[in-house]
Amino acid sequence: MRTITWNDDNQVIQMIDQRILPQEFKILSYDNHEDVADAIQTMVIRGAPAIGAAAAFGMAIAAKNFGASDLDEMLTDLRNAGETLNAARPTAVNLSWAVRRMLKAAEDFVGSVDELREHLLNLAKRIADEDVEINKALATHGAALIEDGDHIIHHCNTGALATVDWGTALGVIRMAHEQGKNIHVFVDETRPRLQGARLTAWELEQYGVPYDIITDNAAGYIMRKGLVQKVLFGADRVAANGDVANKIGTYMLSLAAYDNGVPAYCAVPISTIDLELERGDLIPIEEREAGEVLDLKLKGQRVTPEGATARNFAFDVTPYRLVAGWITEKGVIYPPFSENVQAVMKK
Amino acid sequence: MRTITWNDDNQVIQMIDQRILPQEFKILSYDNHEDVADAIQTMVIRGAPAIGAAAAFGMAIAAKNFGASDLDEMLTDLRNAGETLNAARPTAVNLSWAVRRMLKAAEDFVGSVDELREHLLNLAKRIADEDVEINKALATHGAALIEDGDHIIHHCNTGALATVDWGTALGVIRMAHEQGKNIHVFVDETRPRLQGARLTAWELEQYGVPYDIITDNAAGYIMRKGLVQKVLFGADRVAANGDVANKIGTYMLSLAAYDNGVPAYCAVPISTIDLELERGDLIPIEEREAGEVLDLKLKGQRVTPEGATARNFAFDVTPYRLVAGWITEKGVIYPPFSENVQAVMKK
Numbered sequence: 001m002r003t004i005t006w007n008d009d010n011q012v013i014q015m016i017d018q019r020i021l022p023q024e025f026k027i028l029s030y031d032n033h034e035d036v037a038d039a040i041q042t043m044v045i046r047g048a049p050a051i052g053a054a055a056a057f058g059m060a061i062a063a064k065n066f067g068a069s070d071l072d073e074m075l076t077d078l079r080n081a082g083e084t085l086n087a088a089r090p091t092a093v094n095l096s097w098a099v100r101r102m103l104k105a106a107e108d109f110v111g112s113v114d115e116l117r118e119h120l121l122n123l124a125k126r127i128a129d130e131d132v133e134i135n136k137a138l139a140t141h142g143a144a145l146i147e148d149g150d151h152i153i154h155h156c157n158t159g160a161l162a163t164v165d166w167g168t169a170l171g172v173i174r175m176a177h178e179q180g181k182n183i184h185v186f187v188d189e190t191r192p193r194l195q196g197a198r199l200t201a202w203e204l205e206q207y208g209v210p211y212d213i214i215t216d217n218a219a220g221y222i223m224r225k226g227l228v229q230k231v232l233f234g235a236d237r238v239a240a241n242g243d244v245a246n247k248i249g250t251y252m253l254s255l256a257a258y259d260n261g262v263p264a265y266c267a268v269p270i271s272t273i274d275l276e277l278e279r280g281d282l283i284p285i286e287e288r289e290a291g292e293v294l295d296l297k298l299k300g301q302r303v304t305p306e307g308a309t310a311r312n313f314a315f316d317v318t319p320y321r322l323v324a325g326w327i328t329e330k331g332v333i334y335p336p337f338s339e340n341v342q343a344v345m346k347k
Numbered sequence: 348m349r350t351i352t353w354n355d356d357n358q359v360i361q362m363i364d365q366r367i368l369p370q371e372f373k374i375l376s377y378d379n380h381e382d383v384a385d386a387i388q389t390m391v392i393r394g395a396p397a398i399g400a401a402a403a404f405g406m407a408i409a410a411k412n413f414g415a416s417d418l419d420e421m422l423t424d425l426r427n428a429g430e431t432l433n434a435a436r437p438t439a440v441n442l443s444w445a446v447r448r449m450l451k452a453a454e455d456f457v458g459s460v461d462e463l464r465e466h467l468l469n470l471a472k473r474i475a476d477e478d479v480e481i482n483k484a485l486a487t488h489g490a491a492l493i494e495d496g497d498h499i500i501h502h503c504n505t506g507a508l509a510t511v512d513w514g515t516a517l518g519v520i521r522m523a524h525e526q527g528k529n530i531h532v533f534v535d536e537t538r539p540r541l542q543g544a545r546l547t548a549w550e551l552e553q554y555g556v557p558y559d560i561i562t563d564n565a566a567g568y569i570m571r572k573g574l575v576q577k578v579l580f581g582a583d584r585v586a587a588n589g590d591v592a593n594k595i596g597t598y599m600l601s602l603a604a605y606d607n608g609v610p611a612y613c614a615v616p617i618s619t620i621d622l623e624l625e626r627g628d629l630i631p632i633e634e635r636e637a638g639e640v641l642d643l644k645l646k647g648q649r650v651t652p653e654g655a656t657a658r659n660f661a662f663d664v665t666p667y668r669l670v671a672g673w674i675t676e677k678g679v680i681y682p683p684f685s686e687n688v689q690a691v692m693k694k
Contacts, residue, residue: 022652186658189640191538191562194650197643202652213640213657215538217563217596221632221663224598249564251571252599255606285568293536293560296544297644303541305369305549310560311533316568 001027002132002165003050006057006125011064013057015045018161022202033062033081040088040095043193047162048236048272049131052094055085056124059102063120071106074113078106090284091245091315092236093274098127128164134269135166137329142172142232142267145325145332148181150229153219153257155188156247157199158234158267169232169267170200172327177209185211186228188219190247192292192312216249220256231257231264238266238273242320242337243280248313254322263324270328273341280317288312348374349479349512350397353404353472358411360404362392365508369549380409380428387435387442390540394509395583395619396478399441402432403471406449410467418453421460425453437631438592438662439583440621445474475511481616482513484676489519489579489614492672492679495528497576500566500604503537503594504546505581505614516579516614517547519674524556532558533575535566537594539639539659563596567603578604578611585613585620589667589684590627595660601669610671617675620688627664635659 036058062081068074159170190196257264293310383405409428415421506517537543604611640657
């Protein structure tokens with residue numbers, strides 16, 4: 001089962017509800033783009049590549065639902081739908097990338113309105129299929145960096161659940177494991193939403209990869225003890241200079257890796273690299289509701305005092321100087337990123 | 348109410364049960380040193396200075412309970428009690444410091460066994476009283492570093508609850524607030540046991556100091572955004588070269604502070620400085636049970652998959668190069684620490 005699929009019998013988009021994993025496995029169905037935007041916002045689906053695919057299907061189902069009688073009218077409607085989807089979450093570039101790709105296809109299209117509807121649905125399916133192929137290519141390049149016996153710190157969830165299937169950074173780990181390499185993963189729990197402790201641990205269980213969950217706080221200590229050989233994470237957006245916007249905590253993790261001579265690799269499909277953005281500090285960082293920080297129970301006991309307040313930043317920016325390399329579907333790109341990425345893009 | 352006191356009417360040691368704060372405020376009573384050791388181990392009482400006082404009272408109550416008929420017999424019994432207390436937690440030096448001070452007093456004592464019992468109880472009370480005086484002196488030196496308008500990141504709990512009363516790093520914040528300085532605290536939640544979100548937030552509520560809880564992961568991001576002027580934390584043990592063992596996450600926090608030019612101060616009573624220990628990596632680091640990491644609910648929902656495993660390191664070591672200064676009761680000590688601490692010790 002993929003994280004997101006098109007159900008042809010019922011003409012709906014289906015997604016695994018990631019908010020209730022690993023305790024419950026449930027599939028939700030969507031028949032309109034407003035609900036898809038809401039699913040992205042409330043994190044039924046999350047992970048930059050997965051929300052890219054969700055946006056593509058959201059555009060396709062919008063086209064299906066709009067009663068436009070000609071292509072111009074349809075284009076206007078689709079632009080509005082694209083704005084709704086884009087507004088769901090600000091940081092990951094894949095969302096706007098997918099919306100733009102769908103709009104471009106609509107603008108370039110020649111044919112009837114009904115043919116356009118079919119064309120857009122096919123393109124959304126292709127974007128989803130491509131994601132899986134890209135991840136497998138990326139994982140193969142990345143797995144070549146992993147040595148037998150490596151202990152790897154992994155941040156957040158970048159697995160099958162963060163993509164259409166297979167995963168990026170976690171896909172590298174899965175590939176290395178399937179190649180028979182003996183590896184062990186320290187799973188950063190990844191506060192506030194704990195995608196590591198919830199989703200990555202659950203995926204590693206399925207794949208049979210040995211792991212231990214650690215608090216995010218502990219990553220530096222275990223690196224100082226020499227217990228870690230690699231650090232791996234994904235990206236929500238990479239700027240032209242190489243700065244990486246990713247799940248909050250990636251910056252502190254990368255700093256600790258750098259301080260201990262442990263290479264920190266960012267696994268990133270080319271579609272997540274935003275060459276139009278000069279530097280990372282220009283990337284909009286989402287601030288989410290305080291409840292994700294405050295509504296916590298440890299051993300059955302409520303933690304925070306009544307009336308406590310919190311700030312909840314969902315992402316941070318890791319400066320390029322701390323990143324050892326980008327693992328992409330076109331190979332591993334090393335610093336200087338801004339030069340080397342150009343060469344790869346031309347391939 | 349102090350964190351730990353002697354109740355003369357009932358001849359028991361009384362402690363605030365910190366495991367159930369801030370939801371419940373409850374006082375527990377102890378009439379033997381084995382239960383005191385257990386209270387330290389299970390974190391009814393925690394914080395290096397507070398467990399120092401607990402160990403002192405534990406030795407006093409052991410002397411009270413032992414039926415020794417002469418001083419030699421009593422000394423043997425007390426040495427055994429000291430071993431039991433020392434074994435409760437390995438990292439904080441205050442535990443063994445207090446046990447040693449109580450034993451030394453017993454060894455040097457001249458008089459009857461009953462007089463020794465009284466002498467040791469008085470010494471334990473004095474150690475507790477001294478802690479409060481030391482903290483207030485330390486806080487006064489530290490508050491001089493805090494400027495009006497400062498935003499301060501604080502790690503773990505170092506307040507009244509971590510000491511007999513008043514606190515160390517949080518005592519500095521409290522003092523600056525009482526001096527009328529306009530300050531705001533970013534409270535690191537401090538996984539795994541969340542002493543920041545539980546205890547520090549609760550204390551700041553009492554003192555009326557404005558604060559927001561953040562996940563530990565977010566500290567680096569808010570420093571990069573220029574939102575923070577100081578970082579403050581305590582210490583469980585400081586080595587002669589200046590390395591600081593403190594609650595897990597202090598190292599990553601200090602790295603981020605250093606990377607952003609934000610001074611990170613360690614508030615530390617002189618009794619926590621272990622000049623006999625050459626370097627921080629020689630400090631024993633406690634590993635606690637995995638349940639503190641795994642048994643978590645976010646928004647009412649269990650997080651980790653069934654059967655998940657975890658590693659749970661309770662402390663880490665921050666290299667001296669990342670620490671801007673030690674705030675002690677004898678003044679602020681700046682690098683080079685190993686030289687400058689000698690001068691202060693001679694005062």
